[in-house]
Amino acid sequence: MGALEGKVAIITGAGSGIGRASAKRFAAEGAKLVIGDKTEAVFETAKMVEEAGGTVTALQIDAGVEADVAKLVATATSTYGGVDVAFANAGIIGDMGGIFEIDPAAMAETFRVNVIGPALMVKHAGKAMVDQGRGGSIVLTASVAGLNSGAGPLTYSASKAGVINLAKTSAQQLTTSGVRVNAICPGLTETGMTKPTFDYARSKDVMHKVGQLNPLKRAAQPEELANVALFLASDQASYVNGQAIAVDGGLTSSHPVTRQLLGQTAH
Template sequence: MSGRLSGKVAIITGAGSGIGRASAKLFASEGAKLVLGDKTAAVHETAAMIGDNAVALEIDAGVEADVQKLVATAFDKFGRLDIAFANAGVSGGMNGIFDLEPDFFAEVLRVNLIGPWLMVKHAGKAMMDQNEGGAILLTASVAGIRSGAGGPAYSASKAGVINLAMTSAQQLTGTGVRVNALCPGLTETGMTKPTFDYAKDKGVMDKVGRLNPLKRAAQAEELAQAALFLASPEASYVNGQALAVDGGLSSSHPVTRQLTGQTAV
């Protein structure tokens, strides 16, 4: 199959639903062979949608042995590794700083930040040894750019992911391996399902995503398109960056009101 990822082998975590599943389907349509990981059995459904060019593993993205297994499987099944998309994450809730327990905060960091670091560590080393370059994508969030888009634990973890992408790009200098962070805004996925279900039940879907200039939430497929760009040769000179795909939300500081032709205060 020809395509932008023809001949490439990619790992995608969090592939059981949402951005991970949408990216898996899109990457496959562009010619990639895939190793898909998720903590739920739904990852097998994603692989079944793709066919023989996808292998599914039930894993914990924050456990080193599981990340190593993903990398090893790429080489065992397909003989190489070109792309690693550390997409798995947890929401962390909206509890305030004073309502969080250390164990909970640590668990959010384990999955959302240590998980991506483990992918850089093992996938990055494998790509470096392969000596043909590669692309590593880390799912961060607009919540990691500034306050206001998530709870404290989640936001702190995603800010760490953004810095991890920058630091890792520098650490991999000279290897041809690029590392970038994808920063979604509000996107309709399994993780955000409660928000969307509540809005649908209350008949207020028109209010979902209204704070960004496009005045709507994103669909997982829109984030998958951005991930495809970062993974593809088209982004060959994009490295160490945090790409916000948020309808313009992070382009402004919050204001009390926005009136066309008037100064917002």
């Protein structure tokens, strides 16, 4: 049996990147899926899942609009009989300006998608899970940018810090329900959001520099994040709750240092 056999999972941001990789992985582990994305690419993901033998319903939605999030949860309940896993993965990079260039409207839009969206998923999927009385798992996509400065623009980083705190406070507010809430904090990962970075590196033949700041000296692939999301979604993580787990090749394991090469000693 797969890790999610017999379970129903909702995934947002499923049109590409981590969301698409997670949809394929969750389905392969036995979950019935309701997936959403703002773009039509969500239907391409659904086709991939179906061709691999999975069960899926795809909806084109805005993850920061309450009616759309409620629709995802209602669809899971009416089509598959409930919801056991909710992966609030949708997000945007948003405003790229610094502290003196803050645009309140652009900042609000970033927070609408990146913070309010996951909060709405906790609200609606969490309520459905509580009403069902069989517990569940909610996973939120944050970022290493929400842990420390230097991994993303100001507004994006602040929004992802909000997601991390949302996971912690939600886990506390769902005490005794059996519903767990955790966040994953990806490091640099090759997704649609980071495509310009990777395209530039390839065009300049400097891919060897991508991810060079972490001990593994590389970026992540979406499937590597999907594996962690799967763990948190599954019963294997039954005692993991209210945590923000960095999946970053070791980037956040250290303060800035002058690195010593393996095998060398200081003199």
